[in-house]
Every structure is written in structure tokens, then in C-alpha cells.
Amino acid sequence: AQKVTQAQTEISVVEKEDVTLDCVYETRDTTYYLFWYKQPPSGELVFLIRRNSFDEQNEISGRYSWNFQKSTSSFNFTITASQVVDSAVYFCALSEEYTGRRALTFGSGTRLQVQP
Amino acid sequence: DTGVSQDPRHKITKRGQNVTFRCDPISEHNRLYWYRQTLGQGPEFLTYFQNEAQLEKSRLLSDRFSAERPKGSFSTLEIQRTEQGDSAMYLCASSPRQGAGGNEKLFFGSGTQLSVL
Numbered sequence: 001a002q003k004v005t006q007a008q009t010e011i012s013v014v015e016k017e018d019v020t021l022d023c024v025y026e027t028r029d030t031t032y033y034l035f036w037y038k039q040p041p042s043g044e045l046v047f048l049i050r051r052n053s054f055d056e057q058n059e060i061s062g063r064y065s066w067n068f069q070k071s072t073s074s075f076n077f078t079i080t081a082s083q084v085v086d087s088a089v090y091f092c093a094l095s096e097e098y099t100g101r102r103a104l105t106f107g108s109g110t111r112l113q114v115q116p
Numbered sequence: 117d118t119g120v121s122q123d124p125r126h127k128i129t130k131r132g133q134n135v136t137f138r139c140d141p142i143s144e145h146n147r148l149y150w151y152r153q154t155l156g157q158g159p160e161f162l163t164y165f166q167n168e169a170q171l172e173k174s175r176l177l178s179d180r181f182s183a184e185r186p187k188g189s190f191s192t193l194e195i196q197r198t199e200q201g202d203s204a205m206y207l208c209a210s211s212p213r214q215g216a217g218g219n220e221k222l223f224f225g226s227g228t229q230l231s232v233l
Contacts, residue, residue: 042226106160
């Protein structure tokens with residue numbers, strides 16, 4: 001069965017600090033997809049990134065970077081020079097190719113508070 | 117692109133009453149999803165439509181829950197005989213993607229917050 005664990009319930013940082021959000025996943029499938037979504041106070045989840053299990057290259061997008069390591073089943077997310085607007089709940093999610101199911105399995109989320 | 121729209125934003129009902137939520141996906145998105153999110157948890161999948169066909173249902177979707185997507189456009193989610201445990205945020209998402217697997221990017225609405233008293 002697939003599972004996503006986000007052990008950090010809440011993180012508080014001061015603006016301009018770097019912060020890393022951890023995500024550990026479990027799956028029996030060899031082909032799977034990992035996602036990060038951001039949920040600001042307004043409620044709608046916003047897509048940030050998608051990776052497939054065959055692409056272990058780390059990715060950088062502006063202040064955001066992602067570190068995918070299959071050996072440790074982790075897909076961590078780093079925000080460099082955090083800003084107050086980064087305050088939100090961040091979810092890691094997993095979907096499997098083999099089952100053909102469309103359901104995403106989400107972790108329980110990490111609430112990030114960036115203090116000015 | 118006006119985004120995914122959900123109505124109402126908030127719903128308060130008494131236990132035992134029926135409630136219905138509506139979701140308008142991004143136009144021309146053929147896939148539509150319902151998720152449920154309780155406080156402090158991630159969203160949990162409920163059901164999925166491709167056009168008007170309901171192709172996947174979670175075990176979370178008890179007999180009291182029914183979802184429809186007539187004509188493959190908007191969707192409704194009805195909960196009959198509501199219980200306090202149904203209190204949650206109900207999220208709708210859509211995607212335009214064709215093909216197999218669950219690797220598409222989802223566009224979420226802001227959700228309907230249900231409170232059952």
C-alpha cells in the first residue's frame with residue numbers, strides 16, 4: 001500500500017532563512033509520481049512540482065528546490081531565503097502507475113510559518 | 117481560465133439533513149475529482165470522473181454519498197443523512213490530461229467547508 005509521511009507538523013522560521021520540508025514515501029510500484037502542493041490560507045491547493053520515479057535529477061525553480069532520493073524514498077523540498085508569502089501548508093503526494101488508479105495519496109502536511 | 121469554482125464555500129447543517137455541493141471545473145477539463153480534507157490532515161480521495169463517467173470510487177464514499185457529473189461539465193456531491201463525522205472540507209479538482217495513470221497536475225478549487233451540528 002502506498003503511504004506518504006511528513007513528520008514535521010509545523011515549522012517556524014524567520015524571513016530569509018532557508019527551510020527544508022521532509023517527505024518520505026512508501027510504494028511497491030516501480031513507476032510512480034511524486035508531487036508537492038501548497039495550500040495557502042485561502043484553501044485551494046496549488047501545484048508546485050511533479051517528478052516521476054525514473055527521474056532522480058534534483059530540480060530548482062527560483063527559490064524552490066527539490067531533492068529526490070530513491071535510495072531513502074525521500075522527496076524533500078527546500079525554500080531558500082524564505083519570505084512571508086511562503087507561509088502555507090505544504091503537502092507531499094504520491095500516485096502509482098501500475099494500479100492505474102488516479103487517486104493521489106497525500107501526506108498530512110507541514111505548516112510553514114515565516115515570521116517577518 | 118477562471119479556475120475551479122465550488123459552491124457554497126461554507127455549509128452548516130444539522131445532523132440527519134441532506135446537503136449538496138457543486139463544483140464547476142475549468143472549462144474543457146475532462147477529468148474531475150472530489151477529495152475530503154479534515155483538520156490537520158491531507159486530502160483524501162473520494163471519487164473521480166472522466167467526462168460524465170464515474171470511473172473510480174474510494175471506500176470512504178459510503179452509501180450516503182453520491183456524486184454526479186451530468187454532461188461532463190459541472191459535478192455535484194450529495195451527502196444524505198449527514199453525520200458529525202462528515203464535517204470536513206470537500207475539495208474539487210480538475211485536469212485536462214488524457215492517458216493512463218495518475219500523474220497529471222490537478223487544479224483545485226477553494227473547497228466547501230461542511231459543519232454538521
